[in-house]
Amino acid sequence: MSVPPRYRAKSRVDVSGEESRAKAVAVATELFALTGFKGTSVAAVAAKTGLSQSGLLHHFPSKAVLLTAVLEERDRQDGEFLAGSAGPPLGWAAFDALAALVARNSARPHLVGLFVRLAAEATEPAHPAHAWVREHYSGLQRWLAAAVRSGQEDGEIAADAPVGSIVRTTIAVIDGLQQQWLLQPDEVSMTAEFEAFTGTLRARWAR
Amino acid sequence: MSVPPRYRAKSRVDVSGEESRAKAVAVATELFALTGFKGTSVAAVAAKTGLSQSGLLHHFPSKAVLLTAVLEERDRQDGEFLAGSAGPPLGWAAFDALAALVARNSARPHLVGLFVRLAAEATEPAHPAHAWVREHYSGLQRWLAAAVRSGQEDGEIAADAPVGSIVRTTIAVIDGLQQQWLLQPDEVSMTAEFEAFTGTLRARWAR
């Protein structure tokens, strides 16, 4: 029961369009990572995608729309990774999941560079990604806070552990390590440092 | 034994030049903080300084030179603050000095924004401030590592404390807290979070 040829042909045209779009997102991710959002021109993304500037702007009517496509794709991938196959990790397992994400990022300096540069650029309220970066952080905080509270209910984490403080400091350590690692990739091990930090957390708050 | 009038007059002209220069550095600091280095035009700095673009470029032959002037001024001020009046603080006193710097920064969101945005932009090797940011971090690491080692020699800090790890994580916490504070100024207290963190360090490594 195969699809009639003429529909296949039409589908093939659509797929070509989808492929240009997907390739553009991948290229934009790489270039925004290398030179930041403001530092990357639409023309550069188009050239590396193999399109003219206008060809690219057919898919993304403005540079800001292209940026949101890049960010949504990254959040989608990281969300999948953090959620795990057996539902969201709770208690200390959430810190293990973060450690796994840090280890994974240690092999992707471009993506880390993109995030560090963009998160900093987008602290400016007028930046096109400002809403995204605010939601990104508060979402991460909510996710980790829920995991910690769940660990407290299970008796795995001390009931008097300061949830908000642990959440904010943990996220701060990840961000700060990324910054130092980008500058000193051979001297800083994000994985080792983050695991040393979570070890300290466990030593103090595990029950 | 006063200086002859004609030298005073000449001096007065020089002072006027110095004032334009100093004002330009202050304005550039503020604008780079608000919109990043790449996001700030020389024309904007000139306008807010009260000079034409060329008038500004008389003092700083290029935008990159203006940037280094801004960064050197900030490092000079922070270095003075951290060094203290009685020489560089050693042992746990170094963490107190950092906490004081964090508290001071909590009243200067523009300066924090400048640093966060610029440090991120400048992780790119081709950025005009790349050399500065690398030296800034390794200098800070050296300073704090020396203080910790001194504390170990004095028996104030455990001899088996992992110096490098403590240093990198402490700097990471400061950087990461700045990022979150810029996005959520009313929900995050950099001072409280940093002091909670150093409290954890002391609980584990104080002797």
Place this chain on the structure above:
DNA sequence: GTCTATAGAGTGATAGAC
């Protein structure tokens, strides 16, 4: 869906008068 061509604004930097 992709192209060429171009509008229209903004960029960093320079030349030369005062």
Place this chain on the structure above:
DNA sequence: GTCTATCACTCTATAGAC
């Protein structure tokens, strides 16, 4: 030391042909 005027370039976005 500061100005006006201008150069050569890059940027995002649009119009319209194919």
